[in-house]
Amino acid sequence: MTEYSRRVTGIEMSGIRKFFQKAKPDSVNLGIGQPDFPTPKHIKKAGIEAIENNLTGYTFNYGVPELREALSKKFKRENNLSYSADQIIVTAGAGEALHIAMQTLVDEGDKVLFPDPGFVSYRECAVLAGGIPEPFALTEDLEIDPEALKSMIDDAKVIVLNSPGNPTGTVESVDTIRAVVEYADDKGVTVISDEVYEHFIYDGDKHVSAAAFGDNVVTINAASKTFSMTGWRLGFIAGSEDFIEQSVKVHQYCQTCATSISQYAAIAGYTGSMDCVWEMRDEYEARRNLLYDGLTNLGFDFKKPGGAFYLFVPMNEETFKKIIDAGVIAIPGDAFGENSKNYARFSYAASEENIKEALLRMKNII
Numbered sequence: 001m002t003e004y005s006r007r008v009t010g011i012e013m014s015g016i017r018k019f020f021q022k023a024k025p026d027s028v029n030l031g032i033g034q035p036d037f038p039t040p041k042h043i044k045k046a047g048i049e050a051i052e053n054n055l056t057g058y059t060f061n062y063g064v065p066e067l068r069e070a071l072s073k074k075f076k077r078e079n080n081l082s083y084s085a086d087q088i089i090v091t092a093g094a095g096e097a098l099h100i101a102m103q104t105l106v107d108e109g110d111k112v113l114f115p116d117p118g119f120v121s122y123r124e125c126a127v128l129a130g131g132i133p134e135p136f137a138l139t140e141d142l143e144i145d146p147e148a149l150k151s152m153i154d155d156a157k158v159i160v161l162n163s164p165g166n167p168t169g170t171v172e173s174v175d176t177i178r179a180v181v182e183y184a185d186d187k188g189v190t191v192i193s194d195e196v197y198e199h200f201i202y203d204g205d206k207h208v209s210a211a212a213f214g215d216n217v218v219t220i221n222a223a224s225k226t227f228s229m230t231g232w233r234l235g236f237i238a239g240s241e242d243f244i245e246q247s248v249k250v251h252q253y254c255q256t257c258a259t260s261i262s263q264y265a266a267i268a269g270y271t272g273s274m275d276c277v278w279e280m281r282d283e284y285e286a287r288r289n290l291l292y293d294g295l296t297n298l299g300f301d302f303k304k305p306g307g308a309f310y311l312f313v314p315m316n317e318e319t320f321k322k323i324i325d326a327g328v329i330a331i332p333g334d335a336f337g338e339n340s341k342n343y344a345r346f347s348y349a350a351s352e353e354n355i356k357e358a359l360l361r362m363k364n365i366i
């Protein structure tokens with residue numbers, strides 16, 4: 001009989017995907033964590049042109065120079081960060097970037113801190129790297145309490161930040177991000193900052209990058225959510241030159257390079273007008289308001305989150321089951337960690353019509 005490695009038997013498939021397999025065919029799907037918009041036309045066109053121009057071979061491991069240059073300018077323009085093109089690796093989505101960051105930073109037995117509720121990959125990537133996963137709890141409003149975190153940071157190797165957050169939708173305050181990054185920096189702990197939802201922040205609020213407050217930060221981002229390109233698998237990771245020199249080895253031996261076609265398409269995204277992104281943002285904001293108002297009218301009591309496209313709603317198991325039986329798909333909170341049991345994640349990356357239908361179905365049973 002084949003014996004599998006403990007690293008792999010020690011992790012689980014994401015509860016999110018398992019859940020979809022059980023859904024009824026006529027259910028309204030508020031479970032899915034990907035934009036429901038098509039990739040903008042000028043980006044698709046650049047991808048098609050890349051194919052037609054036979055730009056279909058391997059690229060440099062680090063990525064196409066023109067894209068790395070565009071990303072360096074993006075960091076300056078949008079995040080006020082001075083990452084040179086040499087400090088960026090283009091990856092197969094933020095997912096690969098997370099994996100290579102953990103492999104590069106974490107040794108056997110190193111403690112890796114991440115938010116719980118939090119995105120499903122943090123724990124599993126830490127375990128795959130041989131680390132000891134240590135989830136940290138959030139406040140009742142699903143925010144980080146920097147003071148409560150300090151003692152946990154002291155002996156950690158890495159801490160993951162994710163603002164705006166999945167599944168919470170929380171946009172952390174500038175003060176919180178600054179406090180965590182500065183404290184981690186003092187203690188020699190590296191921050192991995194996952195910023196894939198940076199463009200989806202509402203109420204006129206602005207994104208703040210963790211790397212603005214310290215040097216010991218690795219920044220992860222992707223075209224996936226920004227340009228509705230999840231299937232193109234295009235992300236990137238930025239850090240110190242040392243970090244890039246080490247982490248590109250992991251990238252080389254698992255991925256070689258990100259898909260060439262996607263890289264050329266992404267150049268059009270990052271050098272083009274951002275109007276298409278702001279249109280998506282405005283649409284998400286309207287849907288957030290619709291879903292939030294609907295759920296609070298049904299009696300759910302929680303703070304309105306400021307970003308991403310999720311509402312993480314406190315509810316007991318019985319109510320959750322009733323909602324699923326009524327034909328509305330949400331994700332059970334426990335897919336996002338041990339502290340997340342009495343919640344459900346609703347995604348509003350769904351049409352207004354579907355959100356209204358879901359609210360109607362819930363109204364009938366609550």
Ligand SMILES: Cc1ncc(COP(=O)(O)O)c(C=O)c1O
Pocket residue numbers: 033092093094095096119162165166194196222223224225230234235
């Ligand atoms: C917080 C967060 N980070 C990373 C990812 C992975 O993104 P990608 O599709 O670019 O791999 C996701 C996807 O849902 C996410 O929600």
